[in-house]
Amino acid sequence: MVKRKTCIFISGQGSNLKNLIFRSRDKNFPITISLVISNNKNAFGIKHAKKYSIPYSYINSNYKNYENKILLNLKKYKISFICLAGYMKIVSNFLIQKYRGKIINIHPSLLPKYKGLNTFARILKNKEKKTGCTVHYVNEKLDSGNTIIQKKFFVLNGDDEKILKSKTQKLEYKAFPEAIIKIFRNT
């Protein structure tokens, strides 16, 4: 099996990155993680890249044309697939056009509900009975590309933001690898 050379974009903890690193060590998993890009110099997730000797690059997204730098890195490592895993920056049309249909994102809600930030606070405020996570393709509109996989759980009395986050992330660790397998299943 030819594994797709993949880049994971992060900004913070990188727990999804860590999970994908483990999964991608399986010879039957369709991707290999060839590069990690962080727009946050202090992202904890960079430590996972270092520990597993995966090339990583910090790219300051406050500069104009920073996506040109990203593109150069993607080309250098022959990246053909991109996973956004807690990347807190909107990917612009520039990159989306170059990697159309090849960028996926994980979002902590049942899209199309609760696009954007602060999902857990809004979910609690609206007394939702169910929530979960969505893995979807990235297009020009925020959190609006086609869904690949969703996983749900029931919100219980007493669940606060911290509990919702932890329950959601547990599902994310299943959903992200499953989505990747689903994408490449018939290729």
Ligand code: GRF
């Ligand atoms: C995840 O919960 C994901 O849904 C959201 O950002 C979080 C990233 O967590 N987009 P981590 O950095 O993978 O730990």
